[in-house]
Amino acid sequence: QGMWAIPGGFKRPTETLVIGQMLDVSQIDVAAMWELARAAGAQVVLAGSARKAGETIALELRVLDPAVDRSPISMRESAVVKADVLGAIDRLSDGARRVLHERQEDIRGSRILVAQAVTSSLEAYQAYFVGQDCVARPSLSGNWTSVMGCADHFRRALELDPTFALAHHELAKLLGMGMGAPGDVESHSAAAVRYLARVPPKEADLVRAWKAHLDGRDADALAAYARVLARFPDDQEALFVSGYLYQLRGEM
Numbered sequence: 001q002g003m004w005a006i007p008g009g010f011k012r013p014t015e016t017l018v019i020g021q022m023l024d025v026s027q028i029d030v031a032a033m034w035e036l037a038r039a040a041g042a043q044v045v046l047a048g049s050a051r052k053a054g055e056t057i058a059l060e061l062r063v064l065d066p067a068v069d070r071s072p073i074s075m076r077e078s079a080v081v082k083a084d085v086l087g088a089i090d091r092l093s094d095g096a097r098r099v100l101h102e103r104q105e106d107i108r109g110s111r112i113l114v115a116q117a118v119t120s121s122l123e124a125y126q127a128y129f130v131g132q133d134c135v136a137r138p139s140l141s142g143n144w145t146s147v148m149g150c151a152d153h154f155r156r157a158l159e160l161d162p163t164f165a166l167a168h169h170e171l172a173k174l175l176g177m178g179m180g181a182p183g184d185v186e187s188h189s190a191a192a193v194r195y196l197a198r199v200p201p202k203e204a205d206l207v208r209a210w211k212a213h214l215d216g217r218d219a220d221a222l223a224a225y226a227r228v229l230a231r232f233p234d235d236q237e238a239l240f241v242s243g244y245l246y247q248l249r250g251e252m
Contacts, residue, residue, distance in 0.1 A: 037066040046096060047072070056080055061092045063099050073099055085122050118198060119167075124160035127153050128167050135170070136236075148178045165195035169207045176214060177244065189214050202228060206237055218245050 037045045047062040057079045062072040075095045077088035119125050131153030138147050151174050157167040172189035174180070192199075192207045199207060209224035222245055228238040246252045
């Protein structure tokens with residue numbers, strides 16, 4: 001289960017606070033989430049859940065207004081086979097954007113079909129997600145100071161989908177910062193670029209920025225990260241890698 005809060009004053013609904021990650025928990029009850037959303041000044045909260053009954057996976061997305069005590073708007077989709085789960089998520093996404101009254105031109109300009117982008121393998125995406133969580137919390141890999149143990153999750157994702165660009169990118173970063181074999185670093189970075197057409201725009205910019213660093217063009221890489229941060233000021237990868245590059249340049 002996950003809770004996403006869209007803060008007040010933000011212009012883009014894609015700028016969110018992920019309450020579950022903020023609190024380092026796997027589930028939050030709705031009442032507690034409501035209070036947290038109010039404290040954060042959120043305009044809208046999206047509460048997602050998934051349940052499996054036999055061979056059917058039922059997905060539900062609830063849209064709540066923390067300022068109003070009323071029943072949430074609930075949307076449901078189901079998938080009979082795992083291959084249709086990502087398509088069901090796309091349908092829920094379309095429904096949520098209609099409920100949030102997004103302009104059609106904004107929807108057309110930023111719409112990304114999860115079932116077609118990134119990876120079509122639910123298992124590969126799950127391994128990738130676990131890898132990202134491991135990087136965010138190094139203790140999960142059994143080491144409080146290194147995230148190199150997280151690489152195995154991304155390798156597992158690539159075993160399931162060798163064209164998974166973002167998994168290649170994460171390995172290129174981890175190995176590049178962790179003294180991995182140069183050939184492996186370059187191979188994964190090149191693969192990330194090769195399959196870039198399936199990557200969402202912001203993540204594609206991050207892939208290109210890291211490739212620029214590996215190619216010895218740190219000024220171009222820092223400029224690319226700065227462009228990402230101009231649109232997404234809280235992007236953790238852009239912030240972290242920018243600091244890493246400034247440190248390598250002796251400018252910190």
